[in-house]
Amino acid sequence: MEKDKHNTDDMTQCVLKHIDYPGRRRYSSKVQQSYRGVLSNDMFAQFEKEFKSCLTRRQQKKQWIINLLYPLKSTIEYFEYLEKFAYFEPDIIALQQSDKKDLESFNILRKIVGTEADIRIRQRLFIIQDMINNVCAPYVTSISSGSIAEGMDLPGSDVDVMRVLKNVLVVKTIQHIKSSFQYTTLLMETVLSDPGFIRLKLVADGDRESKIISPHSFVETPEGIYLSAYLFISDIVKQIFPASKVGLHGPCISDKNHELDFAYCLRVTSWPEIAKKWIYRHRQEWPPNSVIEKVVNYGCLLVPIGPKYLKTNNLMWRLSFSVAEKHLVHSFNYTQLLCYGLLKLSIMFIIKRNNCTKDLLCSYFLKTLLFWVSEENSIETFRISNIFHCYYLCLAKLQSWLSNCYCPNYFIPAYNMFLGKINASNNNRLLVDIYCIKCMGNTILNSVLKRQCLLLPDLLDRSEVRQDFLLYRTFVILPPKWKDGIRALTLVESLRKDEPSSLIFSLLECFHDNINKHIVQLSPLNSTLNTKTNFKRYSKHLNDAVKTEPISGLLLYASFFYVTGKIATTLELIENVLLRCTPEQILLGKCTYTKTEIKNYAQKFDCQSRKRCDRIHLGTIDDVLYRQQSLLIPAELQLEVQYDSMSIPPVVMAHCLKYLCFHCLNDTRRKTQALRDLYLTVREGYFISRLSISNSLTVLGVCYELNDEKDKALHSYHKALQCGDTICRSAAIRKSKLL
Template identity: 45%
Template sequence: MNKDSRNQKNHEDVNSYGIKKNTYWEIYGVKSFRYRGKRKYTPLLYPSFDGGMKISNDVFGLTISQFERMYKACLERMKTKEQWILNLRYPDKSSTEYLEYLENCTDCLKDQLLFIESDPREKYLYEHLVKTIGTEIDIRKRQRLFIIQDMVANACMSDHTKISSGSLAEGLNLPDSDINIMYVNNSYEVRKSLSNTKHQIHRTTLVMDVDIGHPGFTRLRFKALGVGVILSVHCQCRPGTCTGKRLYLSANDFLNTYYNNYNYNRQIYIHGPCLSDKNQILDIAFCLQGKYLPQNAISLAFRRRLQWPPDCVIDSIIKYKCLLVPIGPKTKPDDHLLWRLSFSVAEKKLEHSFNFTQLLCYGLLKIMLKRIVNTQNDVKDLLCSYFLKTALFWVADEVDIDTCQLSKIYYCFSLCLNKIISLVNTCYCPNYFIPEQNMFLGKINRCNNKILLCVLESIKFGGMDGLIRNLFPPDKDYYRLPSTENDSSFIMSDFLLYKLRDGLQDMTLLQIGISSYFKGLVISDSLLKSETSTFIADSCNIILLE
């Protein structure tokens, strides 16, 4: 008989005092654990007379130390890969789930802020950026507010689809930020071709003729006219040879139609592809949605990149396709048949996937443009926010997502500044979605890029101290921090809400019927029950009351 086996059996039943022993597996539900060496007896855990717990066999203590080492190593890996994990878990950071995560998380930025505390300059820069731009919760609330406003508005309309864009919809409520809205005309359908069309055509149908000589632009060729639509078309045939097969929709005529319809009792001005109010606080662009992406834009799905943007965001962009805005290239201002491909919705999806550091970096770039670059008369208006955003897209695409941490705000800013300097030096800024399209055409060239380079390089060589001195000088009361951060957040959020309400009431171009208002009330009530944020719920209440 095996003596060890008999002793093992006796020990597993009860101890010498008659107290039943419970195995480690029974108490904690663990089936097995790694142990280096020969296991003679099963680890046991049982109560002692003093009310504590007694452990038999040294193997148990060894496995606890092994577990502690592995657990600590796991925590370290989670800290170093925090942004990567958040990207996987919350690819859309404007979602209700992520906003709820931020509101319930009490120490999600604690470790990153500890690093900032060790560098007074980084701390000063971070605090003033948060004071100017807002906390991450502030930014996500703004993004969510515009998403909800669009959902309610689109429930009320059938002939147009509203899309909020610009800095405010991006979540950045900077000084002098205006309101940008796009309205997609649903009476038109834009396709690649009609070869696969099997159903009867009920809407005005256009086919995209992509202009190879002007990447990012297209002509819209007329194929079918919908019921009740008056279409102004232009022929591209030679005189006397028109067959009616090459009729195109004019961008100018499309924009002028809206201008003539809504200018009779309002002071409205044409501002690029937009209609603007007299103070240019509100810009409205009427556009079309294409159901086709050019081949050079589809390459976005197969482009080599690191962890950003998430694959699901890229898939969503490819699925949505693009918008068509009634304006041609700056190099051909007289060609009124060319339409610009707009990726405004795609850009908003990318910005909503940014982490907090990337958003602060974008805000810092915009503040630099306003308070340093555009104060130089020789280079004023050569750069614009869209160029800065494009540079940030390319940098975010090229670096590890864990590089973008709060303790490295200035480092991320310097990466973007170096990218902008490189683009200005070559006079070529590739569009993030269509790299063959040079965004600098008609703006930055060999005649004016040298002086712009001098301004940008002076910012670079000034370092963090020079940047802080120019953007947030400590001797001005304007940049002093408020008494409490929460008070500032509430005030900024309330002002934004009323700014939106007043701005839209002053210039509502689209008429909505009573039945459509009822649909808006229904969806507002539904959102009120589903939104977890108090501010967003209050916004829904205001919509219901109005």
Template identity: 45%
Template sequence: MIVNLTNNDTQIASGSLAEGLDLPGSDIDLMSVCNQIVVKRNVRDTKYVKHYKQPKKQTIFVMETDNDYPGFTKLRLIAAGDTFDATHESIEMTAQGLYLSVNGFLKGVKEQIQHVHLIPHGPCLTYSDQERDFAFCFRCTYLPYNAASWPMRYRRQWPSNFVIDKIEQYGCLIVPIGPKNKSDSNILWRLSFSMAEKQLVHSFNFTQLLCYGLLKLTLKRIINTNDDLKDLLCSYFLKTALFWVSEEIDIDTFQLPKLFCCFFLCLNKLISWVKTCYCPNYFIPEHNMFLEKITPDNNTMLLCVLNTLLVDGVERLISGLFPLTNRHNISKSECSFIKLDLLFYRISGSRVVRHMSECYNVQTLTESLRKSERSTFISDVCQYEYNRISKFAVQLLPPPIVINKEFDILNFYHRHLQDYIKTDAVSGWLLYASFYYVTGQYNVTLKLIDYVLSRCSPNMVNMEYIYCEERINSYTQNVHSKMTFLERMKIAVVDTVFYAKHSSLIPDELQLEVQYSDIGILPITMCHCLRYLCYNHLGESINRQQALRALHLRVREDCHNEFYRASDALTILGVCVELSGDKNAAYKCFHEALQCDYIICPSAELRVSQLVDV
């Protein structure tokens, strides 16, 4: 709700975590639905196109499903909107009309975010470590014609009519990838039912959810341990089997005492599909999801493993899923409040807010949610979001250096900064230090930096990297259940220091870094940068040299730890090195910043060119 309040596109979370399963290897994928593009099921529907947020003429495509590839569709252009160029390379011209090109669309997306290193991963783009996928897609508010019979299909008690109606009203998503077995599939897009599937999983009872977890663990810990089989099945096939079984049997079968009975029903369903090399999509049964994946040439060994699971029974299954060396972890799990905290840190994240009105809209929404929420934890999360949005609001204010201190605007600075320092241990204090730096109060800045460094203990965790055993242990040692969630964050968590595009709080020396984009710096790294800049202004050469040496060591540590914004750290190091007079070393820093994975600091290239010109 908060993210989609501040962005033109609609963000949807999919993947295991979004469905409600936090298992080893569970991930969360982000789908960004482009609201500027309208997709209709047929031409007749286009006359109803009107969007209260889009007063301009919209770009409209109509779906043309392919009988040979029922899980895919073409998108034919029937109206080019005010901001869409029909001659653009994302459009492919055919004898039947103009169609949206998959490759052209993805190329356009990558061009819009050139400073981010994303590689194709199925229908998504992802970082090189493939930890989080980003899918850019479109929505049709109707189910496609070849799925139109799904709501009326005969079933027992599941899913409920309420869920069916909700799915039908939402429609489907369309993602940029064609069928693997068709070489010229550049204008075929995959029909996605991610939102529908999330609704279905959220409608599961407890036993269905446990069964889903068992199926996923079976794939990860038994089937995929065989190198010859690990690329044949995916968790999506197992989820599909569970959907079909849930629909076909009495829902009362899904009761806890019958958990393994339900599991083996799903296994039997999967075995029958592997035998025939045909896995029917839950919404479009004519779509064989095994096509070009499981064939008579490779299904024999997979059938052997699946049948062995069936024959060996429950005890062997449990021993395979939970080896004796890990059994103690089942009963010795983290306290529930720790699990909740870690889950929030793992999935939290939001879009950058660019307008002050959006900041106030978010704060109004979160305050309303907080007052209506009975859960203390969720109430604290709402308060956290309220405070966190202040880091955007404070940087959208006019630069404090040009403001007469008699004006109330300085009160806004202090109000937003005081809200933001409540989010975690130090990042808000560093923005406060930046405020005093840009107003020329260097000694105050240095005192705040000393305070921040005194709070940054080695066993604190960063929200970007909290989900590993070492950091979980550190977090567990630092907090206890009698603290509120906000109190736990204040003593145990540090967040990246974020400077928004055109930030009013960025030091003058780093203005170029926010001219075209945002930057994110780890707290200790930013401490040493600000310390160097202060000593540079104060003319304290020895302290300045020590601060630069500390900054250099810290940036090298960021690079060693593969911080996803290491390019930003290398760039600010280069700026400080250049200020010290060592242009060759500065050039090396900027050049190295351009070679980083993940997010590239756009100003690094400008800094390099400036040095070359000199």
């Protein structure tokens, strides 16, 4: 017994001994002798209690800690964090233990909106795309905005692109104006009666005039010369979209089907005075201070539109906080994003059913609603287990706004965004709809989500397929100059080293290919194409242009050989291209794809087993873009690129080159067959998007003209000029020459 007691005493004792330190100490040790002390079991119990208490507090403040570590969640660091930690799993377990309808609604919502990793990848996709395009085209700053750029790829979501003009300086006060005027300088004048709107007074033209803002955009008044919003946007349509049939959608220039919106705007580098209170006003834990600082440092944008409730508003511009809103959405946690998706899916679906109310509420109001609710509540409220509670918090605030007919702008609360839209005469119907949603609860939500889920094409609920088609729909490259293209290639190479996402890596590969397709047409030449030095230079870029999507690159290669007189090699390449063009392939750049296209693609190219780079290589096809005054386009088509670039569908270009080769060889039989194949391709619209119909008809007309079939050529040019979207500019010139 005594021995056992002795052993027990040894276990509960901790011996602290003095150990001589052989080196030199900065401070001498105060403990000069060994110390024998005892640590009781109570101390270990106390430590365990404190440790568990610390873990509990950490769990309770988890969202706040994540916001502190990752204020913007579209970064590589946060994406890597997501791959390591499924931090919302405990909340899902809590949700599973609650109402079954809640869990079912959550699962459907996540299927439509996507996982958090899916959303962050979408956000990063557009960040990278903007980075590279801004190097390719430094004369304008491109900023992707709208639902998809925010990560919300929902049914009906569109792509908005803001183009910020450079060589224009906008200042808040006279004191901000420098003595020397390098750029066109405009002074902001606040309109006190209309918060959120300003006028732009011309101060100086500057040495470096803006290429886009012409003198015709200014209006002279007794108070001075002002930049007219209406004339500004009209001039842009004439200069940048001369061959396109576009319309105005708010401050944006929109295509015929409202699938693409371009907003040309100006930037104010300082934060506007009217929004100063936003920086310092009381809020809970969102947005993080670092995000507020980033937002304020950027400033804001000015878009060319005045208040709708005023008839004479041509001189007024609206303050736009699109960049700030994008940062704020990127700082949302997953629950906030799901809540945003749920608001858009449910409310917009219910409101759109009624013709009287379908145009009253827009998704921008819902985003503003979520900003206010997020600011006024603790970030810990926004947990997966609380998703529907957060949703009903938003509904309660929306109900209050509708009752008062007042929707305060998030940055300028004095600006009522309902003004001119929702008033006492039309708000009752909206209030009834909101009341019905609140009363019926998750029953109606579940029903709406199931209907929205049916809008997703088959197989598009699979993450890999959905990401593929997002890339195919949204990839765009601004045509670079030669030096800018080289700089863009360097940027692509640096980004490829650290990118963990396969989708973003594929985006970078697409940029690498397409930049080479542009550079090869702009490379400085020693004398003529047909030299060894030029051949090596062109071959390097052309080889790099066929690694991702090979069809358009091979057709550029074929054009190169045709221009240099290598007819046999050209025909060999064309046969290779035509064998590769199969119906299962996806034409890049379309805004929408049919269910049949998606199904055939997924089955043919087996998205689960093949790598994404292989799927893009085998399963996609793109138009051939010839730059303005390109050296690679056949001489017969030089007029088409005299004033602008030209995009030609791949199969159309293949048959055109085939016809030109046989025309050079004086092979009447085979050139007649090639011309017949070209006609059938254009007639059937084989791999021809609606934006390329006019170009295809013009190419067909050129071949008819070479074949001495002038009537058919005239008919083709006439049809090319009647197209509804984009018109080929050379069609009118060629038609007039034949008449």
